[in-house]
Structure formats: C-alpha cells, structure tokens
Amino acid sequence: MLVIIFRRLGQSVLVLFLVALISFLIFRYVGNPVDNLMGQEATLAQRAALEEALGLNDPFYKQYFSFVWNALNFDFGNSYRGALPVSDLIASRLPATIELALTSAIFALFFGVITGIYTAIRRGGYLANIILSTSLIGVSLPTFLIGVLLIWLFAVELKWLPSFGRGDVVQLGWWSTGFLTLSGIKSLILPSITLGLYQLTLIMRLTRSEMLEVMRQDYVRFAKALGLSSKQVNYKHALPNTLVPVVTIAGLQLGSIVAFAIVTETVFQWPGVGLLFINAVYFVDIPVMSAYLLLVGVLFVIINLFVDLLYLAIDPRLRDSNSSE
Amino acid sequence: MAENLLEVRNISVTFKTRYGILKALDNLSLNVKKGEILGLVGESGAGKSMTGAAILGLIDAPGQLSSGEIFYKDECISDAPEAVRGHEISMIFQDPLMSLNPLRKIGDQLVETILTHMNISKSEAIKKAKNGLKEVGIDPSRLNSYPHTFSGGMRQRVVIALALAPEPSLIIADEPTTALDVSVQAQILDLLKKLCKERGTSIILVTHDMGVIAETTDRVGVLYAGRLAEIGNTREVLTDPKHPYTRGLVESTPRIDSNSFKKSLFQIPGSMPKLDAMPSGCAFHPRCAFASDICTKKIPPILHKRAACWLLENGEL
Numbered sequence: 001m002l003v004i005i006f007r008r009l010g011q012s013v014l015v016l017f018l019v020a021l022i023s024f025l026i027f028r029y030v031g032n033p034v035d036n037l038m039g040q041e042a043t044l045a046q047r048a049a050l051e052e053a054l055g056l057n058d059p060f061y062k063q064y065f066s067f068v069w070n071a072l073n074f075d076f077g078n079s080y081r082g083a084l085p086v087s088d089l090i091a092s093r094l095p096a097t098i099e100l101a102l103t104s105a106i107f108a109l110f111f112g113v114i115t116g117i118y119t120a121i122r123r124g125g126y127l128a129n130i131i132l133s134t135s136l137i138g139v140s141l142p143t144f145l146i147g148v149l150l151i152w153l154f155a156v157e158l159k160w161l162p163s164f165g166r167g168d169v170v171q172l173g174w175w176s177t178g179f180l181t182l183s184g185i186k187s188l189i190l191p192s193i194t195l196g197l198y199q200l201t202l203i204m205r206l207t208r209s210e211m212l213e214v215m216r217q218d219y220v221r222f223a224k225a226l227g228l229s230s231k232q233v234n235y236k237h238a239l240p241n242t243l244v245p246v247v248t249i250a251g252l253q254l255g256s257i258v259a260f261a262i263v264t265e266t267v268f269q270w271p272g273v274g275l276l277f278i279n280a281v282y283f284v285d286i287p288v289m290s291a292y293l294l295l296v297g298v299l300f301v302i303i304n305l306f307v308d309l310l311y312l313a314i315d316p317r318l319r320d321s322n323s324s325e
Numbered sequence: 326m327a328e329n330l331l332e333v334r335n336i337s338v339t340f341k342t343r344y345g346i347l348k349a350l351d352n353l354s355l356n357v358k359k360g361e362i363l364g365l366v367g368e369s370g371a372g373k374s375m376t377g378a379a380i381l382g383l384i385d386a387p388g389q390l391s392s393g394e395i396f397y398k399d400e401c402i403s404d405a406p407e408a409v410r411g412h413e414i415s416m417i418f419q420d421p422l423m424s425l426n427p428l429r430k431i432g433d434q435l436v437e438t439i440l441t442h443m444n445i446s447k448s449e450a451i452k453k454a455k456n457g458l459k460e461v462g463i464d465p466s467r468l469n470s471y472p473h474t475f476s477g478g479m480r481q482r483v484v485i486a487l488a489l490a491p492e493p494s495l496i497i498a499d500e501p502t503t504a505l506d507v508s509v510q511a512q513i514l515d516l517l518k519k520l521c522k523e524r525g526t527s528i529i530l531v532t533h534d535m536g537v538i539a540e541t542t543d544r545v546g547v548l549y550a551g552r553l554a555e556i557g558n559t560r561e562v563l564t565d566p567k568h569p570y571t572r573g574l575v576e577s578t579p580r581i582d583s584n585s586f587k588k589s590l591f592q593i594p595g596s597m598p599k600l601d602a603m604p605s606g607c608a609f610h611p612r613c614a615f616a617s618d619i620c621t622k623k624i625p626p627i628l629h630k631r632a633a634c635w636l637l638e639n640g641e642l
Contacts, residue, residue: 123386216385217423218418218419218420218423218424219423219424219425219426219427221383221416221418222416222418222424222425222484222487223426224381224383224410225381225383225410225411225415225416225418225488225497226410226411226415226438226441226487226488226490226491227407227409227410227411227412227415227438227441227442227491228411228437228438228441229441232437232441236429236437237426237429240426240428240429241426241427241428244428314428315427315428316427316428316471316473317427317471317473
C-alpha cells in the first residue's frame with residue numbers, strides 16, 4: 001500500500017513540474033515583462049537595470065528553478081494591475097471558488113448517483129423515462145444559457161434568489177465563507193445549479209449505464225439465484241461495482257468544475273478566481289494568468305491522486321496487483 | 326406425483342423483438358424427482374440455460390415466461406419464483422470467474438447468504454460458512470480472501486459452497502464445468518455429485534457434453550430449438566436413442582472402442598434453425614434422414630413418454 005502511495009506521489013510531483021514549466025513559459029515569454037512593468041518612457045539603461053534585477057538575463061533553467069522556488073513560497077510576483085502580490089489576490093478569491101465548486105460537486109454527485117440508480121433499477125418506468133429525457137436538456141444546453149435562464153426565472157420573475165454576488169460573507173481567519181449567512185447560502189444556489197447541472201447529467205447517465213451493465217453480470221444473477229432480496233442485490237452487489245468508474249469520472253469532473261467555473265462566475269459575477277482570471281485576460285495580466293494556470297494544475301493533480309487512492313480503497317484487485325509488482 | 330420435486334408444465338418463453346415474437350422455449354414439460362440428477366443436453370441456443378433461468382424467474386427482459394406453470398413441491402412457483410430462490414432452489418452458473426462479486430470477501434458473501442435464509446447469529450453463520458468451505462475442499466482460513474485470489478476451479482468450489490449454503494432441495498447447475506480445465510472438470514462434478522447425494526439434493530445439470538451426461542446423470546432430456554426432443558433414463562437414451570436427433574448426438578460423440586478409431590466421426594448435416602426462421606412441423610425435419618410428410622406439417626408431441634418424433638407412432642425406430 002505505502003509503496004503505491006509513494007509512487008503515485010512521485011508521479012504527481014513530476015506532473016506538477018511540467019505544469020510549472022508551461023506556466024513559467026507563459027509568464028516569461030508571452031509579452032515582455034519589462035514592457036509591461038515600465039511603460040514606454042523608460043530609458044534603455046533603466047530597462048537593462050530592471051532586466052538584471054528580475055533575473056531575465058540568467059540562463060533558462062536558472063530562471064525556471066527560481067520561478068518554481070518562488071511558486072513553492074507562494075510568490076508569483078505582483079499583478080501588473082494594482083501592483084498587489086498575485087498570491088494575495090488569489091488567496092482572497094479562492095474561498096469563493098472553492099465553496100462554489102464544492103457545493104455544485106456535492107449537488108451533482110448526490111443527485112447524479114441517486115437518479116442514475118433510480119433510472120437503472122426502474123428501467124423503462126414512467127418517471128425514469130421523464131428523468132432521462134429531461135437530462136438531455138442538461139447535457140445539451142450551454143452553461144451560460146442555463147445560468148441566464150435560472151436568473152430570469154428565479155431572480156427576475158419570482159424574485160426568490162439573488163442574481164449576482166456572494167451575499168454576506170463571514171471572515172474565518174483568511175477564509176471568507178458564505179455558508180454561515182442566509183444571504184450567502186441563497187446566493188450559492190443558482191450558481192451551484194448552473195455549474196453542476198452538466199456534471200449531474202453526466203454522472204447520472206454514467207451511473208445508469210454502468211449499473212445496467214453490472215446488473216447483467218453473472219454475480220448479480222447468482223446473488224439473485226441465492227435468494228438475496230433485491231435491496232441486497234442492488235445496493236450491496238450491483239452498486240459498489242458501479243461506483244468504481246463513477247468515482248474516476250466524478251473526480252475528474254470535480255477538477256473541471258473548478259477550472260470551468262470561469263463561465264458561471266462571469267454570469268453570476270461571482271467574486272472567485274475564475275472571474276479574477278477573466279479580468280486578468282482582459283488586461284493581459286500575465287502573472288495572474290500563469291499563477292491561475294498553476295493553481296488549476298495543482299488542483300487537478302491533487303484530485304487525481306485522491307481518486308487513485310479512492311480506487312485502491314474500493315477495489316481489492318487493484319490493491320493486490322499493484323503491491324505484487 | 327408426490328415423488329416429483331419439480332414439475333415444469335408446458336412452459337413457453339418468448340422474446341418480443343422488432344421482428345416479431347420469438348419462442349426460445351416452446352411448450353416444454355419435464356419433471357425432477359427427489360434426489361435425482363436430471364441432465365439437459367443440446368446445442369448452443371437449444372434452450373438449456375433458458376429452462377434453468379425460467380424455473381428461477383431469472384429470464385432477462387425482453388424475454389418472459391409467456392405460458393405454462395412450474396410446480397415445486399406441489400405448489401405453483403411460476404408467479405413468485407423469488408420465494409424459492411436460495412433455500413429451495415439455487416443455481417450455479419457457467420463462469421466461476423464471473424459468479425462471485427469481485428469487491429467482496431468470499432466470507433462476506435457466504436455469511437450474507439446464510440443470514441438471509443437462516444435465523445441464526447452472525448458467529449454461527451461464520452461457523453457455518455467455514456464448514457461449507459471445508460466441505461468443498463477449501464481452507465476455511467481463506468474466508469477473508471477476495472475472489473480474485475482464487476483459481477477458476479477453486480472459485481467454482483466457492484460457488485458450490487454458496488449455492489449449498491441455504492440448504493436447497495434442488496440445484497440448477499448451468500454448465501458448471503464448461504469454463505474449467507478438463508483436469509478440474511471431473512473433480513468439480515464429483516464434488517457436486519457427492520455433496521448433493523449426502524444431502525438428498527436434486528440437480529438439473531445443463532451441459533452440451535455427452536460424456537458428462539453419461540457419467541453424472543440419472544435421467545436426461547434432449548433439447549432441440551426450444552423443444553424437448555427426447556427424455557428418459559440416461560442409459561436407455563444413450564444406448565437406444567429413439568429420436569433421430571439424439572441418435573445423431575450420440576453417434577457424433579467420440580468413444581474408445583475397437584473400430585471407431587478408423588472411421589471419421591458422424592456429423593448431423595446442417596445446423597439448428599434460428600428462432601426467427603423455425604421450420605413448420607417438427608423443427609428437426611430439414612436435417613432428418615427419416616423425415617416424412619407429416620413431419621413437415623405437425624409438431625410431434627412426446628410419444629410413449631419418451632421422444633417427440635412421429636416415427637414412434639408407427640414404431641419404426
């Protein structure tokens with residue numbers, strides 16, 4: 001077990017170095033940092049001095065390692081706009097995105113798995129067919145449209161929920177949370193649904209098809225032939241076997257929920273890192289962009305690592321085949 | 326008829342498809358006596374496995390039991406087969422690699438099955454599970470092992486232990502040795518036979534292997550295209566087959582006696598009809614050397630409680 005975990009950790013570190021390399025290339029070579037920092041009036045001497053100060057004349061690998069070293073110390077330089085440290089900017093925006101992503105992931109996973117199981121067990125049933133056809137809408141409508149529709153219905157027409165922002169937040173140390181106030185929770189609902197709807201339908205369809213596949217397996221038929229109740233057959237035999245692939249996909253989807261929160265955050269003016277990134281793109285704020293890229297990379301790697309370990313916990317075959325290598 | 330443990334009366338299994346209704350089993354009747362081993366033999370698609378699945382109500386949609394009744398211990402079970410699954414009738418499937426839940430320890434699966442059917446404490450169930458493993462020749466200390474750590478033959482032993490755990494009176498064994506090495510096949514069959522004999526448990530043994538039929542079964546039913554072609558005492562059927570199809574099957578089985586080495590094996594010409602292109606009358610007549618006019622027109626019933634062949638009517642065979 002320990003060997004596998006360490007090997008996975010090693011792979012993750014390798015991937016992170018690669019992500020850091022790409023992030024560094026953007027940072028260093030998209031546009032000229034000196035132009036961005038000094039403006040057009042600077043003299044050649046001033047420019048040369050700044051280049052020297054920023055270490056831009058150092059060899060490539062040296063610059064890369066100092067970039068990685070700085071990143072490890074959460075130092076991504078200053079934003080070109082407002083000259084605030086990028087790490088502070090991200091730290092102030094990150095809680096909003098993480099709370100949004102987590103809420104919509106739980107929403108998607110919970111309802112996705114439940115409706116998936118239901119539509120598989122009640123295959124061809126009336127309600128199951130309705131859920132299935134409705135889910136097509138979730139798959140085919142683009143996120144921003146769903147967001148706008150939800151705003152129109154629940155914020156403009158019914159006036160039940162706010163249409164933008166996070167509502168009131170409570171500061172817990174450096175973390176600002178919207179979970180503790182009523183307006184914060186109300187503000188979370190629409191963006192979470194918007195962000196999670198696609199994942200929900202995806203997880204539902206995956207769960208359903210996996211469950212149908214598993215229910216055709218001999219061990220499920222055997223369990224039935226042994227006289228186990230349909231509850232035992234469905235939830236103790238079929239469901240765990242269904243979850244192995246669902247966990248993988250759900251894990252990857254959690255990564256993309258964070259990464260693609262950009263659209264939802266824009267529609268709902270959600271003050272998260274996605275919105276920060278979009279604004280950074282408008283103003284070619286390279287340090288923010290490269291730090292964001294690195295952040296998403298780190299998130300993906302951590303989630304993947306976690307999914308791998310979860311896999312090992314669920315499936316005994318993987319545990320053994322890996323340790324015997 | 327009290328000696329009959331199981332009576333299958335005129336069952337048909339149909340599949341509704343886009344191309345119409347297909348009959349996988351057509352008006353099939355048979356019975357199983359207490360303690361006997363009934364073999365079901367036939368080609369792929371003849372309906373052997375379907376018969377087993379039909380008895381336990383395990384036919385996958387869109388298939389369904391469309392007519393007929395199944396009686397177990399003189400009670401009709403075809404409306405609610407769930408009630409007899411496990412503790413009265415249980416089943417063993419063909420592929421032991423696929424029959425056990427890969428994510429759960431075999432002990433958990435055994436204990437779960439025992440607790441479902443018996444009103445005993447968990448520690449007693451564990452004791453019973455260990456006993457069950459010992460009986461099929463598996464070290465009881467492997468209770469906490471996962472299925473993938475066993476070989477195919479050992480897994481089929483675990484499956485047998487599982488099928489016997491709720492103490493059924495009838496086991497439907499659907500090609501229990503087909504997926505195993507030849508060297509293991511005989512062991513598994515002997516084990517199954519021995520354990521069932523000790524308990525007085527009846528077996529329906531589904532197979533396409535005439536050798537297995539000859540060695541293991543008391544009586545045998547020969548299926549062809551979803552219909553029963555011949556049924557009777559195994560020795561009589563194999564030494565003196567009444568249905569031309571059975572005769573073809575017997576003659577196409579290699580045997581070790583003096584002159585048969587020189588001859589090439591007999592083949593039944595043609596192949597079994599597809600369900601959507603069933604011939605009229607007797608389903609076997611296009612391949613039958615003895616077919617006459619009536620064979621193409623009327624489906625023969627089982628005559629003399631033995632074979633579904635018009636030849637028996639005139640006593641020609």
